[in-house]
Amino acid sequence: MNSRFLRDHGWAARACAAAWALCAGATRGDAELLEGRVEPPDPASASAPAQSPDAPADPRTWxxxxxxxxxxxxxxxxxxxxxxxxxxxxxxxxxxxxxxxxxxxxxxxxxxxxxxxxxxxxxxxxxxxxxxxxxxxxxxxxxxxxxxxxxxxxxxxxxxxxxxxxxxxxxxxxxxxxxxxxxxxxxxxxxxxxxxxxxxxxxxxxxxxxxxxxxxxxxxxxxxxxxxxxxxxxxxxxxxxxxxxxxxxxxxxxxxxxxxxxxxxxxxxxxxxxxxxxxxxxxxxxxxxxxxxxxxxxx
Structure with a gap:
């Protein structure tokens, strides 16, 4: 691979390297998830909206x-x-x-x-x-x-x-x-x-x-x-x-x-x-x- 090619297409090489690093990181994360070292996200907590501290109390309570x-x-x-x-x-x-x-x-x-x-x-x-x-x-x-x-x-x-x-x-x-x-x-x-x-x-x-x-x-x-x-x-x-x-x-x-x-x-x-x-x-x-x-x- 000559130096001109590297100069003209070096951005592609760098992009491929970044994509590989990202995939490798995701693969390691999936492996840790399968091995139980990382807790999976709770769908309920992810979908529930944050409770504002200024929100009024539930009117159904005493x-x-x-x-x-x-x-x-x-x-x-x-x-x-x-x-x-x-x-x-x-x-x-x-x-x-x-x-x-x-x-x-x-x-x-x-x-x-x-x-x-x-x-x-x-x-x-x-x-x-x-x-x-x-x-x-x-x-x-x-x-x-x-x-x-x-x-x-x-x-x-x-x-x-x-x-x-x-x-x-x-x-x-x-x-x-x-x-x-x-x-x-x-x-x-x-x-x-x-x-x-x-x-x-x-x-x-x-x-x-x-x-x-x-x-x-x-x-x-x-x-x-x-x-x-x-x-x-x-x-x-x-x-x-x-x-x-x-x-x-x-x-x-x-x-x-x-x-x-x-x-x-x-x-x-x-x-x-x-x-x-x-x-x-x-x-x-x-x-x-x-x-x-x-x-x-x-x-």
């Missing part, structure tokens, strides 16, 4: 989520004490925001979810009346500028049971989905209001419950982020002569690897209840609304 919260709501609306007249809560500065404890416990299994939540709104202060009104009871009439001491204890506890009814994965986004739940339950209230003036004291307490129905929507986002909103309406007046309520919550959540995280949101709870008739009628037509923050714990 899970528990606990959220201790701090709510910062303000009271808005009207109150009428027995024997008194209707007055706006702003008249006594009862509309000032108050940091209030709250919480929520959710238990999810399969398509079902059981939820418990509650709050306690307590305020005690004194104010000069901005408008004249009748406080009722022994407190009598209140003139503009009169000093009124007030104490309000207001809380509620709710239980509801829901069913997952619809899930919509967003196109071209495996870890983004919208879920819808429908739920029904009951919310029990307790209220104790005391007004004290220079003339005396007027007080009233009431306990009642509403049946409620609602809808919850969740938007699951990558990296543990999520957005949730819940809306419900209630009524039934168990314990009083009439009651109607509606509640809306919007919250943004971040949870680290489905274990713990934080939640920031806004809640508006509106309640209108009436007890008694005529001069002895008590009316509480108010809304609590404000921002809240929570620690999210999942297990």
């Amino acid at each position: 899970s528990v989520q606990f959220e201790p919260q701090m709510w910062f709501p303000a009271l808005r609306g009207d109150i009428e004490m027995p024997g008194g007249s209707l007055f706006d809560v702003e008249t006594l500065d009862l509309d000032e925001p108050e940091l209030s404890p709250a919480g929520e416990l959710s238990i999810r299994g399969g398509d079902w979810i059981f939820q418990f939540n509650g709050f306690a709104f307590d305020v005690e202060a004194a104010s000069r009346a901005d408008d004249a009104f009748a406080a009722g009871g022994g407190a009598g009439a209140v003139a503009v500028g009169d000093r009124v001491e007030y104490e309000l204890d207001y809380g509620a506890f709710e239980f509801n049971m829901g069913k997952h009814v619809w899930s919509v994965p967003l196109k071209d986004a495996d870890d983004v989905a919208v879920d819808f739940d429908l739920y029904a339950g009951a919310r029990a209230y307790a209220l104790d209001l005391r007004l004290e003036t220079g003339s005396g004291v007027s007080s009233h307490d009431a306990q009642w419950a509403d049946a409620l129905v609602g809808m919850r929507m969740r938007l699951d986002l990558p990296h543990g982020f999520g957005l949730e909103t819940a809306v419900d309406v209630g009524g039934g007046a168990f314990g009083v002569d009439g009651s109607f309520s509606w509640d809306i919550t919007v919250a943004f959540t971040w949870v680290y690897e489905n274990t713990a995280g934080i939640e920031i949101g806004f809640r508006h709870l509106s309640v209108d209840t009436v007890e008694g008739e005529g001069a002895e009628e008590f009316e509480f037509d108010n809304a609590l609304a404000g921002l809240f923050g929570a620690v999210v714990i999942r297990f």
Whole structure:
């Protein structure tokens, strides 16, 4: 073989040498596989897609989520004490925001979810009346500028049971989905209001419950982020002569690897209840609304 041939066709020789080396390597690999020194690849593992660490937990399994919260709501609306007249809560500065404890416990299994939540709104202060009104009871009439001491204890506890009814994965986004739940339950209230003036004291307490129905929507986002909103309406007046309520919550959540995280949101709870008739009628037509923050714990 002359030098000119090698110069003109050396690339072919080098290609043949490379092919031979590749075949020899493959042959050695096959031999090692037959001798059992190399484990064959697992077809199942080869075909199974990699599981993203941010993928949501299987909704068919049981899970528990606990959220201790701090709510910062303000009271808005009207109150009428027995024997008194209707007055706006702003008249006594009862509309000032108050940091209030709250919480929520959710238990999810399969398509079902059981939820418990509650709050306690307590305020005690004194104010000069901005408008004249009748406080009722022994407190009598209140003139503009009169000093009124007030104490309000207001809380509620709710239980509801829901069913997952619809899930919509967003196109071209495996870890983004919208879920819808429908739920029904009951919310029990307790209220104790005391007004004290220079003339005396007027007080009233009431306990009642509403049946409620609602809808919850969740938007699951990558990296543990999520957005949730819940809306419900209630009524039934168990314990009083009439009651109607509606509640809306919007919250943004971040949870680290489905274990713990934080939640920031806004809640508006509106309640209108009436007890008694005529001069002895008590009316509480108010809304609590404000921002809240929570620690999210999942297990």
